[in-house]
Amino acid sequence: MSNVEDDEDKLLRSVGLQNAQSILRVRQRSEQELRDTKEALEEETRVLDILNKTGAILASKLDLQALVQAVTDAATEVTGAQFGAFFYTVKAAAGGMLTLYTLSGAPREAFDKFGHPRATALFGPTFHGQGVIRIADVAKDPRYGQMAPHHGMPAGHLPVCSYLAAPVALRSGEVIGGLFFGHPDCDVFTERTERIVVGIAAQAAIAIDNARLYEEAKRAADERKLLLEAERAARSELERVSLIKDEFLATLSHELRTPLNAVLGWSEMLLGRSTPDAEIRRGLETIARNARAQAQLIEDLLDMNRIVSGKIRLDVQRVDLSAIVEAAVDSVRPSAQARSIKLRVTLDPLVVPVFGDPHRLQQVVWNLLSNAVKFTPKGGRIDVLLARVNSHVDITVVDSGIGIAPDFLPHIFERFRQADSSTTREHGGLGLGLSIVKQLVELHGGTVRADSAGADGGSTFVVSLPLRAVREDTGQHPTTRTRVAGQPAIQLAGITVLVVDDEEDARELVKWVLVEAKAEVITASSAAEALELLATSRPDVIVSDIGMPDRDGYQFMRAVRERTLAEGGKTPAIALTAFARSEDRTRALLSGYQVHMAKPIEPQELVVTIGSLTGRTGLPNQ
Incomplete structure (x- = not known):
């Protein structure tokens, strides 16, 4: 019995030991699996943390250089590569494309001497967007030896066994570069690593696209700003030049008027005294006439400048056109009489007052009459007619002068245009009078037209003014000038x-x-x-x-x-x-x-x- 009991005891002890060993082995396997799972979870957490940080960086960065560096650093860390590089293209300021790159895990000096990778058998698929390349041992890959001119790893290059590359393509399909990773150990990169890199490349492409759009928008905004600044500078320069021009005209006016004041004033004073000798009177009349012509040239220059710059203003009021026409005729009558030109005036009694600037309207009539006197030969005739025509009043000036050539007639109201501008021309002037007439008439809402039968056929000018409507550009006339012809003389005794x-x-x-x-x-x-x-x-x-x-x-x-x-x-x-x-x-x-x-x-x-x-x-x- 004892032997049997001993055998049973031994058997039980053997079974218990085996069970204990089995349990120990199971426990050890469970602990290893737990450790492996824990390490995998930690690695997954690390990768997710890196990816989250990378996503946040990509979402927040709009600076292209900072963005591509962040992508390179994150992808190098996630893949476990010893070094990584991002080669990408940008538009050059001078046109064309420029290739740049960022590095992670290695100093820039380690790659500067090798230049940029070319689209060889190994690198070409990445730059052409043909997919991811993952190689466990790059030296054993058949494409490795085709990398001209070195046909292998160039001397001095960091050692590479494991190789991983992924293209970076925009939503449009344009490939803008590639991510490249290397490690001296073989078979470091896995399928999982490959998927992660593809995801990072896709995120990078979106972020780079956004950064490019931002850069283009910023560049466009900067260009608009520069254009606006250039426009402001040009406008400022134009205003400065205009001011200089105005100041020059003011100075010119002052310098020309000052001597004219003495010439015209003294001649008129002498003419107004007791009747002088006929020759002296003729000389004084010549002085006065030429001084008035010079003064009118100055007025024409200043008026044209005011018209062009939009500074002319109308002092609008009710105007008796009959009085305006008569005053203008009176002012040119001495010049007409000196040339034996007959002046005939016909005033329609049905003409009612119009609204306008009396000074400017008289200037219109005076300019037309002065032109008629200038271009009508001695012994000629000038007819002035004031008549109501429906809702308008027409002022017509007809002369028997030299006429207007048909080819010049369309240009008769243009500034500085003269039918004869040669050095042998017979008639003086600046070619501004009729242009001023047209501008002033249009300011009054009217029209002016010219007609002629051609050379020696005389000329007809018709100013048509509306009876009521006028462009009320109110303001003050630049000078206080009141016609006093015909007024009784005033004595200033005691003043x-x-x-x-x-x-x-x-x-x-x-x-x-x-x-x-x-x-x-x-x-x-x-x-x-x-x-x-x-x-x-x-x-x-x-x-x-x-x-x-x-x-x-x-x-x-x-x-x-x-x-x-x-x-x-x-x-x-x-x-x-x-x-x-x-x-x-x-x-x-x-x-x-x-x-x-x-x-x-x-x-x-x-x-x-x-x-x-x-x-x-x-x-x-x-």
């Missing part, structure tokens, strides 16, 4: 006038005009001298030039207006100046002048203006 002008000729002319009207005159050659005189004298009116050295007329008048009433601070003042632009008039009025008058002066007009400022409007001895 003291302070005349301020640095030009002696101009100063003496104004003095003589006023002395002839019985005024008492005090003169000053500068603003400083005038202010000293005001300390001891109380003139009734001040007549001052604007352009003077040291202190100009604007500064002088502001100094006067700073004085008290007892010190003469409220003395009425006239700016008598060769600065005749609308802005000059506005500046004069803002400086304290009551009236702005442009040189050259009409003596009677100056006397009438002083009379109106002092309440003298009657006949002599009143």
Whole structure:
């Protein structure tokens, strides 16, 4: 029994030991599996963490260089490669494509000497977008030896056994580069690694596409900004040039008007005195006529500049066109009589007033009549007709002059155009008068047309103005000019006038005009001298030039207006100046002048203006 029991005991112990060993082996396998699972989970977590970080970076980065570096770093880390590279193409600023690259896991110096990979048998499929290439041992791959010119790994290259490459293609299908990874150990990259790299490449393509769109939008915005800046600079330069031009014209006007003022003023004063010798009278009339022509040339230049720059303004009011036509005819009658030209005027009594600027409308008629006189030979005829035609009023000027050639007729109203611009031309002028007529008539909502039978067939000009409608471009006329022809002479006895002008000729002319009207005159050659005189004298009116050295007329008048009433601070003042632009008039009025008058002066007009400022409007001895 004992032997049997011993055998059973041995058997039980053997079975128990085997069971224990089996249990131990199972436990050991379970623990290993747990460790393997844990390591796999940790690796998966690490990869997911890298991918999440990479996704966040790709979503937030718009800078292309930073983006491709982030992709290279993340993919190199995820694959376990020893080094990785991202070769990609960008548009060059000068045109064409440029290949760039980023590295991870190796210094840039390790690859600089090898240059960029070419589309060889090994690299070509990646650059052509033909899919992923994964090689366990690159030296054993048949494509490896075909890598000219080295036919293998170039000397000095980092050791590579495992190789993985994936193309990076945009949504459009365009391949912009490739991701390349290497490791000195063989068979490092797995199918799983390959799938991860493909996913990263797809994410990278989307991010790069977005970055490119952003760069293009930014570049377009920068270009628009540069264009706007260039446009602003060009506009600023144009404004500067326009200002210089305006200032030049103002200076030109001043310099031309100043001597004309003395010439025209003195000739008219001499003509207005007792009848001189016939030869002297003819000479004075010639001086006066040419001075007026010169003054009109200046006005034409300034008017055309105002029209072109849009600065001309109409002082719209009810206008009696009959009076306008008669005044214009009166102004050209002496020139017509000098050439024995017969002037005939026909005024329709049914014509009613129109709305317009009386000064500008008179300028229109005067320009047409002056042209007719200029181009009509001695002994010719000019007819002026004012008539109502339906809802318009027509002003017609017909002359028996040299006519207009058919080929020039379509250009008759163009600026600076003249039928004869040769050096032997018979008639002077700038070719601005008719252009100014057209512009002024159109500002009034009207039309002007010309007709001619050709050479020596005379000319007909018709201005048609609407009875009511007018473009109400309201504002002030640049100068205060009131026609006083036919007004009774005004005496200024008992009135003291302070005349301020640095030009002696101009100063003496104004003095003589006023002395002839019985005024008492005090003169000053500068603003400083005038202010000293005001300390001891109380003139009734001040007549001052604007352009003077040291202190100009604007500064002088502001100094006067700073004085008290007892010190003469409220003395009425006239700016008598060769600065005749609308802005000059506005500046004069803002400086304290009551009236702005442009040189050259009409003596009677100056006397009438002083009379109106002092309440003298009657006949002599009143």
